[in-house]
Structures are given as structure tokens and as C-alpha cells.
Amino acid sequence: MKVEIETKKLYYGFPVILVGYKDSKWNYNVTTSSSSYTLGDTITMALSSASNAVKNIEQYKEFTVNVPRQSILNKVEICGFYSGQNKIGMADITYDIGKYVDAPLLDECMLSIECTVHSIIDHNGYTNFIGTIKRRLVCESLIDAESKLIGTEFNPIYFLGDDNQRIYRYFNEESNISGENMGCSSNESICG
Numbered sequence: 001m002k003v004e005i006e007t008k009k010l011y012y013g014f015p016v017i018l019v020g021y022k023d024s025k026w027n028y029n030v031t032t033s034s035s036s037y038t039l040g041d042t043i044t045m046a047l048s049s050a051s052n053a054v055k056n057i058e059q060y061k062e063f064t065v066n067v068p069r070q071s072i073l074n075k076v077e078i079c080g081f082y083s084g085q086n087k088i089g090m091a092d093i094t095y096d097i098g099k100y101v102d103a104p105l106l107d108e109c110m111l112s113i114e115c116t117v118h119s120i121i122d123h124n125g126y127t128n129f130i131g132t133i134k135r136r137l138v139c140e141s142l143i144d145a146e147s148k149l150i151g152t153e154f155n156p157i158y159f160l161g162d163d164n165q166r167i168y169r170y171f172n173e174e175s176n177i178s179g180e181n182m183g184c185s186s187n188e189s190i191c192g
């Protein structure tokens, strides 16, 4: 049985990303977000409209999405708690500039995507950027001999929780190949 809960936010598990952008004050900068998804060559990413990142991405119309792993959780938090500061310096982040966008690709992240802004939608204090993916880069150790992603080696940080508390969670060792599970069944039932 489910019960209704009172909360202003309920995040049900989203990968943490570090958004890189050109900054008019600090040259380049990074902000932590958990609000993104991609479909084909389209990427959607949202941030508080009051953030330094939004001001600059609206101006320069390009950004990068970088996926960190657990080992740099300290940098994830520095970039998520010091609004408007020089977070590349504070978190000692090294980077290259994109091939198609003037924004930083973070060395310590296992995956980076170069994006240009296609459209911007403000809603309830959040700015949603719909972007076009220009280039995808993946750490060599996550690619096989045929340049395909080794999905079982990919370990992002997941962010979830409610008003009361938000936590980071990590994948376990299990995986199933998509499209091969329709004949499977399980006795486990938690809810629904």
C-alpha cells in the first residue's frame, strides 16, 4: 500500500552531473546538477534561474555535461554549494576546452558531452535548457576494442531524496541487457 507524503521535492534517482560553462567573471566555471536527460542528439538540463550558471549559459548559449564518479564526491559538493564562486579553482579542477563549444570538459569525469542551447524554458523558478549534443567523449577504460561503451563498468553517482534528506547512491554489480527480460519473473514485491 502507498501513502501520500508531504514534501516540496521528491527526487527518485538522477545521475549527478557537473555542468561546465563559460563564465564572464571567472573565465570558466562548473555547477553541480542532477537534472538532465538525453534522447538521441537532444539533451535537457535544468538549474535554478537564480544561479550563476543560468546567467552565463543564457549569455553564451553553450555548456558541457560531465559525469563524475564517487571518487570525486568532494568536488561535486564544492561545485554544488558555493554559488557564484570560482569553483574550478576551489575544487582544483583541470579541464580542456571543447572542440565545438567554448566550455570546459572536466578531466576527472568519465563522460563528457558538448552541448549548444537550442531553447530555454523558465518554469517556477527553474530554467530548462533544451540543447543539441555536438560531441560525446568517454573515458578509454569504459570503451571496448570496437569503441562501444562497456555499460557494466559505468558507475555514476545517483542523487535522491525528499525535503527531509537527500543522499547519494551507487550501482551494485548486477545488470541485465535491455530487451531480454520479458520472460523473466520475480516473487519480490515491495509496493504495487
Ligand SMILES: Cc1cc2nc3c(=O)[nH]c(=O)nc-3n(C[C@H](O)[C@H](O)[C@H](O)COP(=O)(O)O)c2cc1C
Pocket: 016, 031, 032, 033, 034, 035, 046, 047, 048, 049, 050, 051, 052, 053, 054, 076, 077, 079, 080, 081, 082, 083, 084, 085, 159
Ligand atoms: C548533488 C547536487 C545536485 C544538485 N542538483 C541541482 C539541480 O538539479 N538543479 C539546481 O538548480 N541546483 C542543483 N544543485 C545545487 C547547485 O549546485 C547550487 O545551488 C550551486 O551553488 C549553484 O551554483 P552557481 O550559482 O554558481 O551556478 C545541486 C547540488 C548538489 C550538491
